[in-house]
Amino acid sequence: MSALKSISSLAVVRLRLTGFRSYGHLALDPEKRPVALFGPNGAGKTNLLEAVSLLAPGRGLRRARPLELAQKDGNGGWAVAASLVCGAERYDVGTGFEPGDGERRQVRIDGQSARGATALSGFSAAVWLTPAMDRLLAEGPGARRKLLDRVAFGFDPGHAGRVTAYEKAMSERARLLTGQGMRADAAWLSGLEEIMAAKGVAVAAARREAVKRLQEAMAQGPDSFPRPQLGLAGSVEEDLQTSPAVEVEDKLRDGLQRARQRDREYGGASLGPHRSDLVVRHAAKDMSAALCSTGEQKALLVSLVLGWARALADSRGFVPLVLLDEVAAHLDELRRAQLFEALDDLGAQTWATGTDAHLFSAWGGRAQLFRVEAGRAILMN
Ligand SMILES: Nc1ncnc2c1ncn2[C@@H]1O[C@H](COP(=O)(O)OP(=O)(O)OP(=O)(O)O)[C@@H](O)[C@H]1O
Numbered sequence: 001m002s003a004l005k006s007i008s009s010l011a012v013v014r015l016r017l018t019g020f021r022s023y024g025h026l027a028l029d030p031e032k033r034p035v036a037l038f039g040p041n042g043a044g045k046t047n048l049l050e051a052v053s054l055l056a057p058g059r060g061l062r063r064a065r066p067l068e069l070a071q072k073d074g075n076g077g078w079a080v081a082a083s084l085v086c087g088a089e090r091y092d093v094g095t096g097f098e099p100g101d102g103e104r105r106q107v108r109i110d111g112q113s114a115r116g117a118t119a120l121s122g123f124s125a126a127v128w129l130t131p132a133m134d135r136l137l138a139e140g141p142g143a144r145r146k147l148l149d150r151v152a153f154g155f156d157p158g159h160a161g162r163v164t165a166y167e168k169a170m171s172e173r174a175r176l177l178t179g180q181g182m183r184a185d186a187a188w189l190s191g192l193e194e195i196m197a198a199k200g201v202a203v204a205a206a207r208r209e210a211v212k213r214l215q216e217a218m219a220q221g222p223d224s225f226p227r228p229q230l231g232l233a234g235s236v237e238e239d240l241q242t243s244p245a246v247e248v249e250d251k252l253r254d255g256l257q258r259a260r261q262r263d264r265e266y267g268g269a270s271l272g273p274h275r276s277d278l279v280v281r282h283a284a285k286d287m288s289a290a291l292c293s294t295g296e297q298k299a300l301l302v303s304l305v306l307g308w309a310r311a312l313a314d315s316r317g318f319v320p321l322v323l324l325d326e327v328a329a330h331l332d333e334l335r336r337a338q339l340f341e342a343l344d345d346l347g348a349q350t351w352a353t354g355t356d357a358h359l360f361s362a363w364g365g366r367a368q369l370f371r372v373e374a375g376r377a378i379l380m381n
């Protein structure tokens with residue numbers, strides 16, 4: 001296992017929520033150690049994790065719109081204020097939303113207004129596993145692509161913009177081809193295909209790199225959890241294995257041009273990295289993850305997320321926050337103990353939730369235990 005103990009871990013040491021989901025006001029001052037939150041269904045555990053996830057770049061663990069995060073029956077605004085520490089560094093982060101702010105949450109770092117949440121990527125990162133991801137290995141490729149893009153975004157914040165530019169050019173091309181509102185001008189179409197080729201190949205290359213780093217990081221992770229074997233299925237990614245990026249770009253651009261008629265009839269684009277898939281197999285069983293049991297899939301996802309955290313730590317030089325929503329409940333006692341050990345080994349400030357305190361008993365005093373109830377979080381140990 002790689003020595004992560006020598007690098008600093010990012011930790012939240014002060015958290016204040018105002019008008020956020022089920023919370024009117026919440027004050028929590030955790031230590032750098034892991035945090036375990038327990039409480040009945042609907043107590044506000046996931047909401048708390050979601051608030052922490054907004055201290056990292058992106059849209060948070062539910063991908064909610066800023067408007068949806070405001071407490072129902074409140075004034076429509078919300079705020080999350082926090083102090084993050086990492087080694088000797090300390091950052092005061094505020095993020096929030098006021099009605100009229102549009103679609104973006106505001107971010108302040110050390111009292112200064114930042115240009116969007118991506119500014120947080122300079123010093124903050126988080127990985128997470130939520131119940132919404134349980135179907136990830138069994139269902140279609142869309143959610144796996146999104147996860148992989150999030151992983152790639154952690155290594156290179158520019159990735160998100162390239163994905164957006166690619167998708168924007170793709171939908172504009174589709175509108176042009178089907179003649180919605182505009183005339184299908186050949187030069188215009190070529191321009192859009194040019195963008196799709198350039199951005200699409202960059203996106204595919206970043207995904208390949210992300211898979212490679214994930215796989216390497218997982219190889220250094222604990223043996224207690226089954227290891228996934230990752231692959232990327234997609235013509236652009238496959239071409240990148242054998243040809244230089246410029247050639248793959250030319251091939252994609254020409255391919256799109258030739259596909260115009262077909263795409264006009266069927267809609268969308270019949271080739272490009274928006275069709276790629278992250279292929280996951282249970283390495284030891286040599287079996288597609290989709291055919292594995294629910295528990296086995298959960299364990300594969302745990303490995304994946306631990307690998308993601310480790311890969312981020314390797315690339316960023318600090319251990320990210322790890323948010324595990326209801327993960328403990330799905331694991332048997334031995335697996336739970338192994339998970340806590342793996343998390344201790346990683347050294348992350350983990351935020352874990354469960355409905356019952358006993359789920360965390362194997363963590364002992366290494367985690368701070370909070371009972372969440374009626375908009376409050378009470379320290380129990
Ligand atoms: N914008 C909002 N305003 C007020 N309440 C909200 C808002 N969004 C969600 N809630 C409520 O917050 C409560 C807590 O939700 P949360 O998902 O955090 O519960 P939980 O403790 O994770 O429960 P479970 O164990 O079932 O996952 C729920 O009753 C939910 O309906």
Ligand SMILES: [Mg+2]
Pocket residue numbers: 045046047325
């Ligand atoms: Mg929950």
